[in-house]
Amino acid sequence: MMPAAVLFGGSMHDFEIAQSGGHEGRAAWFRRGARAAFSIPGLILVSAFVGFAGLARDAGLTLAETVFMTGVVWALPGKVVLVGAILAGNGLPAAAFAVALSSVRLAPMVVALTPEMRTAKTPTWVLYALSHFVAVTSWVLAMDRFRHVPRPMRTSFYAGLGSTLVLGNMVVVAAVFLIAGRLPPAVSAALFFLTPMYFLTSLWGSARERAGQVAMILGLALGPVFHLLTPDFDLVAAGMVAGLAAFGIHLVGKRRHQA
Amino acid sequence: MTFTAIDAWWWPYVFILVAGWLATDFWRFLGVYLGGRISEESELIVLVRCIATALVAAVIANLVIFPSGALAGTPLLLRVGAGIAGFLAYLAAGKRVIVGILVGEATLGMGLLVFP
Incomplete structure (x- = not known):
């Protein structure tokens, strides 16, 4: 097992700088944030975006639409749900509802991250602007690395990290989109398989409690069932039924634990 | 009002902005606004995480079963x-x-x- 600092591309050097206080400017911390994107979690995220580009192209989206979606939505689950809704021919309200349901979890993530970056002098608009970069990977990296960043420099660090991840993956998506049509079928199949494989594993690992894992298993089982039963509303129906059931099991388990 | 309902160059972008950007950044902005007012541990957040996880899992299963x-x-x-x-x-x-x-x-x- 590698120590976390190696896994996340950190080093004692950064730590010593953090200890010595904020002599350096914001540009230096912005660059350090940008460099933090080049790490194992960053690499895994790139593989997920390679898969997403293939998925979006296959769903009939254009290069410009896919790159635009990558920049404005950013969080991968929201984008995969949006492409799923487009593939299913859902209308705008149903698609927006499904994406919103899949993205509610961004609010508590931002709630957890914002106090880590805020100082008495931080302008509010900076926090709103930076919140756009919040998705699983940048959030995990930031929460891990912030201990080594002086508090007043954390907004600059996160701006470097977030913008590098977003812009870098927009370039990745565009590049994959351009070559995807020329790949042999077996390679294309492997490309499309990246998205499910990424979420099958990362979703399980990011679950904070047992209920999240129960929700994942029920969602996997009910997704195809509702796809056949209610094709127009399958994602929202499967998400609500499986999510509420998992929450119910969580409440029953908790009550039994307390009794 | 599907993705291909209106035959104009701007329609897919409007669709992505409303169903994609608005539906995600709304929650991020709400998170900044709420600040420290909701706890990561509250039961409401557990419910939210359950539904979001199940929804993404449903998409994943459909990508594998009906690709x-x-x-x-x-x-x-x-x-x-x-x-x-x-x-x-x-x-x-x-x-x-x-x-x-x-x-x-x-x-x-x-x-x-x-x-x-």
């Missing part, structure tokens, strides 16, 4: 088997996502070599 494009030409059992193999490898490797992805892809690739 489109190049994946549609592969046997269903191979796709499900590759997914299970990758997931078990991920667990066995101490929850390392990269191991799960590599084993899942390798299983799919070998299966395609054996049953082209």
Whole structure:
């Protein structure tokens, strides 16, 4: 097992700088944030975006639409749900509802991250602007690395990290989109398989409690069932039924634990 | 009002902005606004995480069971088997996502070599 600092591309050097206080400017911390994107979690995220580009192209989206979606939505689950809704021919309200349901979890993530970056002098608009970069990977990296960043420099660090991840993956998506049509079928199949494989594993690992894992298993089982039963509303129906059931099991388990 | 309902260059972008950007950044902005007012541990947040996880899981299952494009030409059992193999490898490797992805892809690739 590698120590976390190696896994996340950190080093004692950064730590010593953090200890010595904020002599350096914001540009230096912005660059350090940008460099933090080049790490194992960053690499895994790139593989997920390679898969997403293939998925979006296959769903009939254009290069410009896919790159635009990558920049404005950013969080991968929201984008995969949006492409799923487009593939299913859902209308705008149903698609927006499904994406919103899949993205509610961004609010508590931002709630957890914002106090880590805020100082008495931080302008509010900076926090709103930076919140756009919040998705699983940048959030995990930031929460891990912030201990080594002086508090007043954390907004600059996160701006470097977030913008590098977003812009870098927009370039990745565009590049994959351009070559995807020329790949042999077996390679294309492997490309499309990246998205499910990424979420099958990362979703399980990011679950904070047992209920999240129960929700994942029920969602996997009910997704195809509702796809056949209610094709127009399958994602929202499967998400609500499986999510509420998992929450119910969580409440029953908790009550039994307390009794 | 589907993605292809209006035949104009701007319609897909409006669709992506409303169903994509608005539906995600709304929650991020709400998170900044709420600041420290809601706890990560509250039961409401647990419910929110359950529904979001189940919804993404449903999309994933549909991508494997009812795929489109190049994946549609592969046997269903191979796709499900590759997914299970990758997931078990991920667990066995101490929850390392990269191991799960590599084993899942390798299983799919070998299966395609054996049953082209």
